[in-house]
Amino acid sequence: MQTKIIGTVLPVLEIELASGEAVVGVPEQLSWITGGVTLHTSVAAAGGGGLFGLVSRAVSGAGIVMTEMRAENGPGMVGFAAHLPGEIIEIDVGHGAYMVHRHGFLCGTSGIVVSSALQQNLGAGVFGGDGFVLQKIAGEGKAFVELGGEIVKYDLQAGQSIHVHPGHVGLFDEQVSFEITAMRGVRSTFFATGDFFMAKLTGPGRVWLQTLTAPGLAHTISHYLPKQG
Template identity: 55%
Template sequence: MRATITGTTLPVLQIELAAGEKVIAGPDQLSWLMGPVEMNTTTSTAGSSGLWGAVTRAISGGGLFMTEFEARGGAGVVAFAAQIPGTIHEVQVDGGRSYMVHHHGFLCASAGVELGTGVQQSLGAGIFGGEGFVLQKLSGRCTAWVELGGETVIHELQAGQSMLVHPGHIGMFEDSVHFEMTTVRGVKNMMFGGDGLFLARLSGPGKVWLQTLTAPKLAHALAPYMPKAER
């Protein structure tokens, strides 16, 4: 298996599969394919062997169904394009470390990937914290690719070091990083700050990937230029 990421603002991931190799992605991620590549859409993949596992994966944004792309009888190519301007990152998941990924960050992975729901916060703060509440848990033994919006800023947090982040700008972090929602201090900040009532506190040790663009903010910026429905 060989992967190539082409482009800058709207990159595309192309994966060359040798005969018998397989890659797993969401059913709406495929951009194009070449060669004898067969598709199999199923709930029983990405670490899920039953309906409940598929449901928990879907809650985190991974989808109830996943599609397996397998090269049969020869080499093939599968491509996945970014859905918003941003970057695509390759992640080596070795079984001893897992990652928490933002709601729609998982792009695809080789066989051996396990996708689930990573929840590390109390229910009340999670509901009001928006995007920071439900995170995908990426684990297993595989090579995975994650899509982040805009540019990517990486921080290596040391033990005892922490940072406050708007939940939507959290792209991915190692499972050694502690995550919790905190309230914004000050009445004026909460009422007029424009960033909601909650920020996420990320505490080390571990690596954090932050994304500079979120889908809601992109949609908000484009809204004035979209045609209005006639009444």
């Protein structure tokens, strides 16, 4: 399996598969295929876990069904284009799991397991009716994650903390402690409750922060869209 990330602002991940090799991902993430690659959509790919596993993946934003892209009829290639300006990064999963923002998982090898790690309602203005959700990427193999805007990495020492707006939490090691804290009485256009929420990340472990979020982008351009009525 050979991987290549093309572009900078709106990157594309291309994976060349030798005969018999496969990757799994959300069907909506697939952009193009070539050669002898065939698609097999299944509720069992990338997670299993019975009914709970299906519900967990649906809540996390990964979807109930996953698609296996296998080079059955000779070698081929699959492409995954980014949905927002940002970066696509590769992570090795095996000795520990990773937490990623709701729509971060792009695809992975067949040993990857995707589930819901955390769901909390922080205010409809920023995250919609589903609230704040994290995906958990576990299992064994390689996974590819899409993060928005520029990526800022921090290696936190044991006991060292950083407070981050939840929307800018991109990816972090499983051993990093995660806690949502409310700053009372701080008004924000994003939150209907009157509270301002921050995510407290405490080491040890690495965190990847993203500078662009889909809700933030939508809020910025909403002022320029035609008003109904």
